[in-house]
Amino acid sequence: MQLFSKNRMWRQHELRSSYDVVIVGAGVHGLAAAYYLGKKHGVRKVALLDKSYLGAGASGRNTAILRSNYRTPEGIPFYDASLKLYEGLSRELDWNLLFSQCGHLTLAHSDSSVTGLRVRAENNQLLGVNSRIIGREEIGNLVPSLNLSESTRYPILAALYHPPGGIIRHDAVVWGLARACDRMGIEIHAFTEVTSIIVENHRAVQVITNRGRVAAGAVLNATAGWATTISRMAGVPLPIVTHPLQACVTEPLKPFLDTVIVSATLHVYLSQTDKGELVIGAEIDPYQSYSMKSTLPTLEQMATYTLELFPQLHGMRILRQWAGICDMTPDFAPIIGTSQEVSNFYMDVGWGTYGFKAAPISGKCIAELIATGKPPGLIQPFSPARFETGNLVGEKAAAAVSH
Amino acid sequence: MKFRFHDKTIEAQPGDTVAAALYRSGQRIFSRSFKYHRPRGLLCVSGKCPNCLMNVDGIPNVRTCITPVHEGLRVKAQNAYPSLETDFLSVTQRFDWLMPVGWYYKTFTRPAMWHAVEPAIRKVAGLGEILPSGPREYEHAWMHAHTVVIGGGWAGMQAALAAAERGEQVVLIDDQVALGGQACYRKRMGPRPDAIIARIRAAANIRLLQNSYCFGLYEGNLLGVLQRAPHPGASERLIHLRAQQTVVASGAYEAPIVFPNNDLVGVMLSTGVLRLLHLHRVQAGKRAVVVGKSLQAGEVAEELRDGGIEIVAIVDPDTILKATGSSTVNGIQTRTGHFSCDLVVICGPRIPDNGFVAQAGGRIEWSEPQGAFLPTLPPSNVSAVGDASGEAVANTIAPLPTSKRAFVCLCSDVTSADLCDAVAEGFNHIETLKRYTTATMGPCQGRMCQLSAIGVCARETGRSIGETGMTTSRPPNPGVSLGALAGPKHHPLRRTPMHYAHQDLGVVWLDMGDWQRPRYYTDHLAASEEERVLLEYRAVREAAGLIDVSTLGKLDVRGADSGKLLDKVYTHRFSDLPPGRVRYALMCDEGGIILDDGTVSRISEDRYFVTTTSGNLDFVQQWLEWQICATGWDVHITNVTAGYGAMNLAGPKSRDTLRKLTECDLSSGSFPYMACREAKIKGIPAILLRIGFVGETGWEIHCPAESAEGLWRAILGAGHEFGVRPFGVATQRLLRLEKRHVIVGVDTDALTNPYEADMAWAVKLDKKEFIGKTLLAHAAKDRSRERLVGFVLQSPGVPEDGAAVVVDGQPAGRVTSARYSPAQLAAVGLAWVKTSLAQDGVFIDLRVNGELLKAKVTMKPFYDPEGVRLRQ
Numbered sequence A: 001m002q003l004f005s006k007n008r009m010w011r012q013h014e015l016r017s018s019y020d021v022v023i024v025g026a027g028v029h030g031l032a033a034a035y036y037l038g039k040k041h042g043v044r045k046v047a048l049l050d051k052s053y054l055g056a057g058a059s060g061r062n063t064a065i066l067r068s069n070y071r072t073p074e075g076i077p078f079y080d081a082s083l084k085l086y087e088g089l090s091r092e093l094d095w096n097l098l099f100s101q102c103g104h105l106t107l108a109h110s111d112s113s114v115t116g117l118r119v120r121a122e123n124n125q126l127l128g129v130n131s132r133i134i135g136r137e138e139i140g141n142l143v144p145s146l147n148l149s150e151s152t153r154y155p156i157l158a159a160l161y162h163p164p165g166g167i168i169r170h171d172a173v174v175w176g177l178a179r180a181c182d183r184m185g186i187e188i189h190a191f192t193e194v195t196s197i198i199v200e201n202h203r204a205v206q207v208i209t210n211r212g213r214v215a216a217g218a219v220l221n222a223t224a225g226w227a228t229t230i231s232r233m234a235g236v237p238l239p240i241v242t243h244p245l246q247a248c249v250t251e252p253l254k255p256f257l258d259t260v261i262v263s264a265t266l267h268v269y270l271s272q273t274d275k276g277e278l279v280i281g282a283e284i285d286p287y288q289s290y291s292m293k294s295t296l297p298t299l300e301q302m303a304t305y306t307l308e309l310f311p312q313l314h315g316m317r318i319l320r321q322w323a324g325i326c327d328m329t330p331d332f333a334p335i336i337g338t339s340q341e342v343s344n345f346y347m348d349v350g351w352g353t354y355g356f357k358a359a360p361i362s363g364k365c366i367a368e369l370i371a372t373g374k375p376p377g378l379i380q381p382f383s384p385a386r387f388e389t390g391n392l393v394g395e396k397a398a399a400a401v402s403h
Numbered sequence B: 001m002k003f004r005f006h007d008k009t010i011e012a013q014p015g016d017t018v019a020a021a022l023y024r025s026g027q028r029i030f031s032r033s034f035k036y037h038r039p040r041g042l043l044c045v046s047g048k049c050p051n052c053l054m055n056v057d058g059i060p061n062v063r064t065c066i067t068p069v070h071e072g073l074r075v076k077a078q079n080a081y082p083s084l085e086t087d088f089l090s091v092t093q094r095f096d097w098l099m100p101v102g103w104y105y106k107t108f109t110r111p112a113m114w115h116a117v118e119p120a121i122r123k124v125a126g127l128g129e130i131l132p133s134g135p136r137e138y139e140h141a142w143m144h145a146h147t148v149v150i151g152g153g154w155a156g157m158q159a160a161l162a163a164a165e166r167g168e169q170v171v172l173i174d175d176q177v178a179l180g181g182q183a184c185y186r187k188r189m190g191p192r193p194d195a196i197i198a199r200i201r202a203a204a205n206i207r208l209l210q211n212s213y214c215f216g217l218y219e220g221n222l223l224g225v226l227q228r229a230p231h232p233g234a235s236e237r238l239i240h241l242r243a244q245q246t247v248v249a250s251g252a253y254e255a256p257i258v259f260p261n262n263d264l265v266g267v268m269l270s271t272g273v274l275r276l277l278h279l280h281r282v283q284a285g286k287r288a289v290v291v292g293k294s295l296q297a298g299e300v301a302e303e304l305r306d307g308g309i310e311i312v313a314i315v316d317p318d319t320i321l322k323a324t325g326s327s328t329v330n331g332i333q334t335r336t337g338h339f340s341c342d343l344v345v346i347c348g349p350r351i352p353d354n355g356f357v358a359q360a361g362g363r364i365e366w367s368e369p370q371g372a373f374l375p376t377l378p379p380s381n382v383s384a385v386g387d388a389s390g391e392a393v394a395n396t397i398a399p400l401p402t403s404k405r406a407f408v409c410l411c412s413d414v415t416s417a418d419l420c421d422a423v424a425e426g427f428n429h430i431e432t433l434k435r436y437t438t439a440t441m442g443p444c445q446g447r448m449c450q451l452s453a454i455g456v457c458a459r460e461t462g463r464s465i466g467e468t469g470m471t472t473s474r475p476p477n478p479g480v481s482l483g484a485l486a487g488p489k490h491h492p493l494r495r496t497p498m499h500y501a502h503q504d505l506g507v508v509w510l511d512m513g514d515w516q517r518p519r520y521y522t523d524h525l526a527a528s529e530e531e532r533v534l535l536e537y538r539a540v541r542e543a544a545g546l547i548d549v550s551t552l553g554k555l556d557v558r559g560a561d562s563g564k565l566l567d568k569v570y571t572h573r574f575s576d577l578p579p580g581r582v583r584y585a586l587m588c589d590e591g592g593i594i595l596d597d598g599t600v601s602r603i604s605e606d607r608y609f610v611t612t613t614s615g616n617l618d619f620v621q622q623w624l625e626w627q628i629c630a631t632g633w634d635v636h637i638t639n640v641t642a643g644y645g646a647m648n649l650a651g652p653k654s655r656d657t658l659r660k661l662t663e664c665d666l667s668s669g670s671f672p673y674m675a676c677r678e679a680k681i682k683g684i685p686a687i688l689l690r691i692g693f694v695g696e697t698g699w700e701i702h703c704p705a706e707s708a709e710g711l712w713r714a715i716l717g718a719g720h721e722f723g724v725r726p727f728g729v730a731t732q733r734l735l736r737l738e739k740r741h742v743i744v745g746v747d748t749d750a751l752t753n754p755y756e757a758d759m760a761w762a763v764k765l766d767k768k769e770f771i772g773k774t775l776l777a778h779a780a781k782d783r784s785r786e787r788l789v790g791f792v793l794q795s796p797g798v799p800e801d802g803a804a805v806v807v808d809g810q811p812a813g814r815v816t817s818a819r820y821s822p823a824q825l826a827a828v829g830l831a832w833v834k835t836s837l838a839q840d841g842v843f844i845d846l847r848v849n850g851e852l853l854k855a856k857v858t859m860k861p862f863y864d865p866e867g868v869r870l871r872q
Helices: A028-041 A075-093 A111-126 A136-142 A170-183 A227-233 A296-309 A356-372 A377-382 B018-024 B088-098 B111-124 B154-165 B194-202 B270-280 B294-306 B355-359 B416-424 B430-437 B450-461 B482-486 B499-505 B529-542 B562-569 B617-628 B654-659 B705-722 B729-738 B773-781
Strands: A018-024 A046-049 A104-108 A132-134 A158-162 A187-189 A194-200 A203-209 A212-221 A241-250 A260-263 A268-272 A278-284 A317-328 A335-338 A345-349 B002-005 B008-011 B053-056 B059-063 B074-076 B138-150 B170-173 B206-209 B212-218 B222-231 B234-248 B252-254 B267-269 B287-291 B310-315 B320-324 B331-334 B338-340 B343-346 B350-352 B363-367 B372-377 B382-384 B407-409 B507-512 B515-521 B545-548 B553-558 B582-588 B594-604 B607-612 B636-639 B644-650 B676-681 B684-689 B698-704 B786-793 B804-807 B810-821 B826-834 B843-848 B851-858
Touching: A018 A028, A028 A046, A028 A170, A028 A345, A028 A356, A075 A170, A075 A356, A075 A377, A075 B111, A104 A111, A104 A136, A111 A132, A111 A158, A111 B804, A111 B810, A132 A136, A136 A158, A170 A187, A170 A356, A170 B430, A194 A227, A212 A227, A212 A356, A227 A345, A241 A296, A260 A296, A268 A296, A278 A296, A296 A317, A296 B482, A317 B482, A335 A356, A335 A377, A345 A356, A356 A377, B002 B018, B008 B018, B018 B270, B138 B154, B138 B222, B138 B482, B154 B170, B154 B194, B154 B206, B154 B234, B170 B212, B170 B234, B194 B206, B212 B234, B212 B355, B234 B355, B234 B482, B252 B270, B267 B270, B270 B294, B270 B343, B287 B294, B287 B331, B294 B310, B294 B343, B310 B331, B310 B338, B350 B372, B355 B363, B355 B382, B407 B416, B407 B450, B416 B430, B416 B450, B430 B450, B499 B507, B499 B515, B499 B705, B507 B729, B515 B529, B515 B545, B515 B729, B529 B545, B529 B729, B545 B705, B545 B729, B553 B562, B553 B617, B562 B607, B562 B617, B594 B617, B594 B676, B594 B684, B617 B636, B644 B654, B644 B705, B654 B698, B654 B705, B676 B705, B684 B705, B698 B705, B729 B810, B729 B826, B786 B810, B786 B843, B804 B826, B826 B843, B826 B851
Parallel strands: A018 A046, A018 A212, A046 A187, A104 A260, A212 A345, B002 B074, B138 B170, B138 B234, B170 B206, B234 B382, B267 B343, B287 B310, B287 B343
Antiparallel strands: A104 A158, A132 A158, A194 A203, A203 A212, A241 A278, A241 A317, A260 A268, A268 A278, A335 A345, B002 B008, B053 B059, B053 B074, B212 B222, B222 B234, B252 B350, B320 B331, B331 B338, B363 B372, B507 B515, B545 B644, B553 B607, B553 B636, B582 B594, B594 B607, B644 B698, B676 B684, B684 B698, B786 B826, B786 B851, B804 B810, B804 B843, B810 B826, B843 B851
């Protein structure tokens, strides 16, 4: 029984001279791509390269919220497929990811936000996603601790309720996938930084790292925060700007909040982990930066908005604050597919603030694309070519602050 | 002084903390541990460890050892049932073999099982509970200083005095109740430094923040400082302190030693015992064993003896096998024998408190001779002195025996055996080890456990402590309350100059961003929104209505190059606009996406009056200012939004009404549609724009804010005989919808270009250059995927805003606005549909309450399609 075993989760390897697929970035996206390459397509001569420890980037810095109540006919089935994969992943990996489908509530404090949520509810229902608008009474039943007073500056009018949404243990997803990859013979190389990519005849042939060079049949850029840096090494420009995003946790508290709460008007979202800590997230910082230092004004903002929703928390102490960096695309939708400039250079990037929840499905789809050369229908709308045709995906209203 | 501890009354002496008073009253168990519910007693007595956390006056997780007693406090234990002394859940430690490190990842991997057990796990986890508490006041303050010194011990005081003598403005932050650092509780270190304290108090250029702690050193030498009880009216004050130079003199704190049963009640840090003794005159025990290396332990033993505590033995940590006792310690078992005692005094490693240097970007490296992580390359504006720099720190790292009862992390009950297991499983980097075991992630923020965890990791991986390294130091550390962070912040509420006139009329308000606007008027009569809106609607269509539009953004744009700027930022042309004329203005970004709309009026040759949407004013102003940066253009932009009140009088009787108040010629011949004039109305200077958002003859009147309420009342008075009524936003929305006028942000979204929104007429592609031109030219040729169309519902009912357009059961668009139209006698609205459906007469399906209803597409306005009325 694994409870009493002390097996290594993943091994360390010497870097080989060549791999069928080299994946840059061993976060959830890179790991999911490797996992499905190995599992579904039998491609196992795969190396995952990461410049730091496993889960050091966005995979370990997000607020671990999963949901599929998006807005567009392109986004909804995609995220829903991801949620369904997550639902089965603990069992598949034999590793409890602590996925708590506690329900997800997006609050509306104005008529216009009710309208925005209704668009999502309608489209969700048409596409089979459990999501609906609920009124104040039902909100009060679901979240008795929430301040539903009508005398606040922005009283809560309604909410989009998405029962299958919830939170998961983000690090556990990284570790579970890493173990599964390792068991298939896929190599995980932590502290292996990619410094350049050699392109010949429109093909990426070699990846140069601080531990040596490797030849690659295909290269996947699965980084977040450094998507443009890595793609530029292959000569592939991306319409991405990078912003920090900050979050914080409080000291542990007895169960107080059993659903995920999001308020776009108040720029805040929060949930309570099984350990009892309240996890609070902010919107992206308004400036572009690669800095992962947290700032006091953002912390103060998170506190202010949290107390508008839960004034009784005033004495709770913040234990930690941190920042991650997010690659923002013009339409708040990811870039998944083959680059037009370099035929074997694949991208699973541009994940903004919503990459974690999409990891399994994008890994699965990009694995299929790499293995078969054909992009599955679910990722076709997210092809990098859309920035030339102008067929952008209008996901901003559901993706920007709505975690 | 007295306070309540559960149903007991506890006597306290002046200067007591809650924990000291409880200890004196005989309380020994202060908390139960997180995982195994083991009894825990006082350890550090300085607010650093998790052992004394209780609920005080409703607030959970309060460090009672540094919380002063106030008369009438209500104190309760937490995470223990039924009591601290008997906690049923302590049975979990018997099942620790079922809960090895990471057990929850390895069990319940079937979703159904996990969903069944998770609520129970949640209930058991967590620490404190929020109980009802009285209101608390939190304050914010801002300060600047040349030099900030963190820490009021010897080194800090000297640094502060030295800076003061150089003539610098100094702020000295001390987290204790009195200056002096260790000297306050270590009597053998010599007399209290009274002389230096007196000099600090006398120095005019030293500002002392006593009982205050720095919780973070942020970018640009910004210090977050929390001042406790700054005055009787406030419980906490957060100070934003900007320093040119920061001196970190935060000293060193003591950490525990790892051996089996090292967490028993009665095992305390030497500094904790001394603090109880000297600060609170409480003997922590009668017979003590001192654990430590000879020199350090000898000094502590002497001092305890002076305090009347019997010293049973001084024990070298290398020889310890375990502490004995069931919940309270009764002795120490060493290789040489057993020593009975009621107190174990740990002389643990002294950890330099220099996280601030790391937060500022400085390097922290392991120093083997000193046995501590020390700052090596601090940034130029940060320095560390005293113990924080490692000055008098010389630690010998005690062994870290592997045991399931040797606790490294007291916050989450992580033992040395757990850490070894985790390393064996591959979590061999200190950051992954931390995340897998949760060691260093609890309320002590790593103070008690970080060094031991690093030590175990180093040993198990065969690396040195220096190679193993520390985890990232993150503020806030120490933690800080949400209340203090939020401070007295609130959302501003903006009211228009006519606010009280609306209130007098009887009004239902609508929040629009910061603004509050009349949604509709009630005349103090109860009636449904529909009825009130219909009344206002009829007034506008048949007589006239008056609406407050003061929330519009208003910019005064002057200078010779104003036209050039407006040509650049708007899609229409304004440099050729003759004075006295108004034009609709649409603003796009580089991608051709609609950002904002409004009107531009040319008041005179070099003066334009620009209006923006209410919500986008700040953005538009910044955007305009950004666009003139470094151009050298002669343009001056002044935000006059708050300076002007604005109202719109519209309807067939608006001319008759206004004529009674002004000498300005309002006839269509001399004041045609889309003209503007400066004129006096009832003696009030005003700008009149003849525009028609609601589709009737009308004027938008801007006048000085201080006169706006008077003018509002005057117009309503003058119009009374014609049946003029005030109308609100709800009615305006209906009126404009009948005209198919688009509201940016309501009918458009973050991807809408003017061609899709059917506003091609507002884009002048023949202009030489303007923002968005390239992509707009592309969009003009390319048939876009979606179009904004009008529709008339073919059956009774009104779709809600946001309803879906459905084709073959799939979402294929959305309704942005829909209302019942008295003009059409049916619901009308705007919707996004596939371009192929964007033709007059096409039928589309709308989802209304789950049912599909037919609607007929129209590309023309629903009311007065030729626009005759507004030109009359």
